[in-house]
Structures are given as C-alpha cells and as structure tokens.
Amino acid sequence: MTFTQALTDRTLRLNTRLCVGLDPRAGAYRDAAHLRAHTLEVLEAAAPSAACVKPQLAFFEALGLPGFALLEEVCAAARTLGLPVILDGKRGDIGSTAAAYAQGWLGGPHAGDALTVNPFLGFGTLTPFVEAARANGGAVFVLVKTSNPDQADLQGQGVSERIAVELARLGAEERLEAGEYASVGAVVGATHTGDLATFRALMPRAPLLLPGLGAQGAKAGDLAAAFHPGGTGAVASASRAVQYASGLDVGAARDAARTLRDELNAALGI
C-alpha cells in the first residue's frame, strides 16, 4: 500500500483527519532520556486519534546523533501503531544535492513515508524527490503557502498558485483510481482559511498537509474547504497543542488529540 493509500485508509477507518506533530523541545525536559520517553509516550497516547504523525526533523537534528537514533525509534513505533510518517524537513537544493536528500529521507535508514520539500530552487529540483517518493510508495508535500505570517514576503504575487499548478501537473502524471491521491502533495497553512478552497480546486488529486492548528491560531472548524466530500484529501497538523497540551501531561496530550480529531470531524459534519 502506498503512503497516500495508507493515509486515506486510516482516515476513513479511524475517522480522523488529524496529523500529530512531534516537535520535542530539549528545554522542556530534564535530560535526553526524559525527552525520549515523553515523545514516545505522546506518540502512543495520541495515535488512536491520529491519521498520521509528523516528526519535525529540526528538533531531532538539534539533539545530534541521539536525535537520529530517537527519530528511528519514533518511525519504528509509528509503524507498529499503523501511523504513516511525514518527515517535516523542508528539504530542497540543486538537483544533485536534492537527490542525496531524497535518497536519505525517502529511502535511507532514517526514511519516512513522506517528506516536506521546499520548491524555492525551482521546479526541476523537485524531480529527485518525486522520483524517490514514487519508487518507494511514498509521497512529498511541497511547500505551497506556509502557515507563518512572513510567508507573504516571498509567497505572494501568485507564487503559491504557480507552485500549486505545477504540483497538479505532476500529480496528473500518475494513474490513479477514483478516490486515490497522487504522491505529490502540498503544504498549505491551516491559518489561510480564505485560500483553502482555491488550493483544493487547483490541486484536485494532491493530498494537503495543513499545519498551524492550535498554537498558531488555526481552528479546526475553519478547515472544511480543504477536504473532499467524505472528509478525505487533507490532514490538519498540530504539534505543541498536542505534545505540550498541558505541560508534559501525557493524558492531556491524549485528550487534546481526541478533541482536535472531533472538532475536525464536526466541521465536516462527519
């Protein structure tokens, strides 16, 4: 089963459109062992409410070698829990270096099922990522319009729309059954509620990753336009609002994930 098939399958089977972000912040813990234990506990607690999990590579890289070991553990635990893994690395470079990133993060020892990718260096530089994703049954989520206010500095002037059109073109290369999604997805901030319908329409076969739920102010009730009827085609992501819902209380993380899942479903009338 490919990443997008697994994501749709879990979305419908568990009735959840929530992506749980894992951003383990070293400063929140006594030591590395505490960080490791809490991160794995949150993952397990939130999993029943999650369609997928999104470890943010920056927080693992910041830990040095033990961070890579923990990332492998997180990916293995996610697979045991049946959770597709989106690595949030926002990689992008000239083509030959992009190929190395793609090899490492979509096929290497720390590989996820999907990777976030930065298109700033040009559409041609997406090719190694797309090829690696397709070869491995994985996916890429390309930055189209990020959730942060500063995105307007560079992503205005129709730039996001141009990226979306290119992603739709790439997705159209794939032979898909009805209800299936392409291996080329898009990151669209959940904070841009007024734009969700436009991007959904521009990229009909692309899975959408909507970060910004919770801590960045986006509300589950405002995201319905990103989904197809039946509640497929998108996942909304929350990291701090789950992992640190109430300090390091794992029960609160479990409850927060449940609440966000239910709020997303309520917005869709599901």
Ligand SMILES: O=c1ccn([C@@H]2O[C@H](COP(=O)(O)O)[C@@H](O)[C@H]2O)c(=O)[nH]1
């Ligand atoms: O447009 C984007 C793309 C990625 N992110 C990442 O998602 C999480 C958000 O964390 P919260 O705690 O839910 O705010 C974080 O890892 C970002 O790097 C994003 O926020 N916006």
